[in-house]
Amino acid sequence: MKETVTAQAPEKSFEEALARLEQIIEELDHGELKLEESLRLFEEGVGLARYCNSKLDEAQGRVELLLGVDGENILTKDFCIDEEE
Amino acid sequence: MAEVYSVSQLTAYLKNLVEEDPHLQQIWVQGEISNFTRHSSGHQYFTLKDESARLRCVMFRRESQRLKFLPQDGMAVTVLGRLAIYPKNGEYQLYVAVMEASGVGSLYLAYEQLKQRLAEEGLFDQARKRRLPVLPRKIAVITSPTGAAVRDIIRILHRRYPRVDILVIPALVQGASAPQSLVASLDLIGRLPGLDLAIIGRGGGSIEELWAFNDEHVARAIARCPIPVVSAVGHETDFTIADFVADLRAPTPSAAAELSVPEINKLREDLGAMESRLKNLLLQTLEKKRILLSKAATYPDLVRPDRWLALRRQQIDLAREEMVNRIRNKLEGKKHSLLKKIAKLEALSPLATLTRGYSICLREDGSVVSRAGQVKPGEEINILLHQGELCCAVRKVKEEREG
Numbered sequence: 001m002k003e004t005v006t007a008q009a010p011e012k013s014f015e016e017a018l019a020r021l022e023q024i025i026e027e028l029d030h031g032e033l034k035l036e037e038s039l040r041l042f043e044e045g046v047g048l049a050r051y052c053n054s055k056l057d058e059a060q061g062r063v064e065l066l067l068g069v070d071g072e073n074i075l076t077k078d079f080c081i082d083e084e085e
Numbered sequence: 086m087a088e089v090y091s092v093s094q095l096t097a098y099l100k101n102l103v104e105e106d107p108h109l110q111q112i113w114v115q116g117e118i119s120n121f122t123r124h125s126s127g128h129q130y131f132t133l134k135d136e137s138a139r140l141r142c143v144m145f146r147r148e149s150q151r152l153k154f155l156p157q158d159g160m161a162v163t164v165l166g167r168l169a170i171y172p173k174n175g176e177y178q179l180y181v182a183v184m185e186a187s188g189v190g191s192l193y194l195a196y197e198q199l200k201q202r203l204a205e206e207g208l209f210d211q212a213r214k215r216r217l218p219v220l221p222r223k224i225a226v227i228t229s230p231t232g233a234a235v236r237d238i239i240r241i242l243h244r245r246y247p248r249v250d251i252l253v254i255p256a257l258v259q260g261a262s263a264p265q266s267l268v269a270s271l272d273l274i275g276r277l278p279g280l281d282l283a284i285i286g287r288g289g290g291s292i293e294e295l296w297a298f299n300d301e302h303v304a305r306a307i308a309r310c311p312i313p314v315v316s317a318v319g320h321e322t323d324f325t326i327a328d329f330v331a332d333l334r335a336p337t338p339s340a341a342a343e344l345s346v347p348e349i350n351k352l353r354e355d356l357g358a359m360e361s362r363l364k365n366l367l368l369q370t371l372e373k374k375r376i377l378l379s380k381a382a383t384y385p386d387l388v389r390p391d392r393w394l395a396l397r398r399q400q401i402d403l404a405r406e407e408m409v410n411r412i413r414n415k416l417e418g419k420k421h422s423l424l425k426k427i428a429k430l431e432a433l434s435p436l437a438t439l440t441r442g443y444s445i446c447l448r449e450d451g452s453v454v455s456r457a458g459q460v461k462p463g464e465e466i467n468i469l470l471h472q473g474e475l476c477c478a479v480r481k482v483k484e485e486r487e488g
Contacts, residue, residue, distance in 0.1 A: 014248075015220050021359055028366040035374055042367040049360040056349055056356075061223075061250040063239055065230055069276055079253050081236045 014055040021048040093172065100170040103177065109168040114140065114179060115187060118160045123149075131156065133164065133179070141178040142166065148182050153195035161187040192292070196299050199326055203301070208308050209329045215313040217333060217345065218281045223250040224345060225277070225312075227270045227285040230255040234288040234319065234338035241342035246349050252280065258287035263297035271306035271314075283310060284341045285327065286317025298325035307331055317341030439471040458484045 012020075024045040028038060065079035090098070103109050116133030123129050127146030132139050142164065144152075156162065166181040186194045203209060224242065228235050230253050242249055254273060257266035267285070274283055285307065287295070297303060298318045304326045307314050316331035317338040328334040335341035386393045431437060439445070446454040447467045454460055460479050468475040 013222075015218075018220070025359060025362055025366065028363065028370065033370070035370070038367060038370045042363055045363040046360065049356050049363070052356050053353065056248070056353060058248055060243060060247040063243075063251045063253070065253045065255065066273070066277075069273055074277060076252065079230070079239075079251075081239050 014052055017048045017052050021045055096172045103168055103170055113163055113165050115163045118156050118162060119158050121156055121158050142181050143178055144181040154198050163187050199301055203304055215332045217313050221249055221282040223279045225252050225254050225274055225280045225283040227254045227256050228287055229258045232288055234286060237339045238284060238342045241339055242346055246346035249346055259294045264300035264303050267297055267303045268306040271310055275311045281312055282345055283312055283314045284317055285314055286338050287319060289319035295325055298327040303327055304330045315341045315345055445469040457482050
């Protein structure tokens with residue numbers, strides 16, 4: 001019998017992944033699980049931890065200055081603190 | 086001979102005297118407020134008193150609106166006003182233009198009063214405080230875009246947690262227009278998508294410079310902000326009204342940045358810890374299963390399966406016997422009731438009459454002959470007796486006449 005490895009949905013956010021990871025640990029800790037289920041959760045959990053780590057390596061967030069809001073349009077420009085000195 | 090005046094004349098003379106005196110037209114008076122009443126028109130009436138004298142005072146709506154605090158009975162104040170005489174009731178009173186609280190400053194008094202009012206309204210209730218997101222994705226920073234505070238906040242946010250997006254919403258943070266500007270920026274947040282936390286603040290300054298953060302409208306704008314707000318007014322010791330109403334108060338802008346995002350290195354550590362916990366839990370699970378297995382191996386049924394089988398076989402035998410008995414009993418019952426039914430049928434059968442000597446005449450096709458005319462001479466018929474039958478040939482037919 002072949003287990004299908006559940007791949008992470010690409011859209012899962014860091015927060016969701018972290019929350020799921022915590023939930024898996026909780027389940028493994030308290031749940032009376034079957035061996036197959038434990039293995040499946042473990043595999044998922046390790047995948048999530050790796051995913052979260054890779055997310056932390058992502059590029060630096062943006063810094064913008066709000067210039068104005070005109071109806072639906074939000075006007076911003078990049079805000080660089082070093083230039084301000 | 087002394088001159089005689091009318092009351093009006095004397096009052097007009099006094100009124101003139103008082104109102105012509107420049108000193109009485111712009112005079113500071115200090116005293117304690119009593120009998121304070123606020124008329125629905127907005128005018129305020131009260132008496133200023135000290136140990137041995139009283140002075141009636143009125144403060145019109147326009148002047149009252151400029152007051153930073155609410156006058157109350159017993160409050161020590163210094164007022165600036167002009168003295169005038171009201172001829173109709175012959176009384177003089179002070180028309181107050183400016184009122185300052187004596188002792189503690191007016192600003193302080195205004196602050197205390199607003200604080201008390203908003204607290205009574207429940208704006209500072211702990212239950213209203215929202216939890217900050219664990220990992221904010223985009224943070225709004227409402228402050229002056231040119232101050233040191235904005236640079237401190239951005240630098241620290243990104244040092245701790247480089248992933249976060251930051252949107253600086255510019256606002257005036259001091260001066261007369263600051264409250265209005267802060268309110269406008271706060272109210273923009275609801276129209277900007279993706280924000281999940283706001284920091285509002287400024288760097289340190291004198292209490293007057295921080296005053297915008299004690300404004301009632303700013304407090305209410307913070308309270309109605311759709312996302313959690315961290316206040317960061319740069320003053321370690323003094324709390325502003327904004328601090329009380331914010332979901333979290335940070336003593337300085339830098340501290341606000343630190344409280345708003347987690348340390349990325351700490352997060353990595355946490356993730357590492359979670360991964361090893363996962364592994365440990367799996368090992369524990371495996372160990373548990375192994376123990377269960379070895380326990381199972383000592384169960385008597387597993388050790389001597391033949392005994393278990395013998396027991397099961399015996400149960401099958403018993404069941405089979407039981408089944409046969411039940412079927413047999415059922416068949417016996419059916420047979421008995423069948424015999425009873427046969428006896429009953431026999432009693433009712435016309436064949437029974439044959440035993441009494443009657444007989445039945447049948448044609449070859451089996452139909453019963455009840456009239457002589459049904460057969461012809463020479464035809465062969467059968468006569469059914471109680472025992473046996475007779476095969477006969479008709480010699481002659483005698484039809485009985487009808488009627």
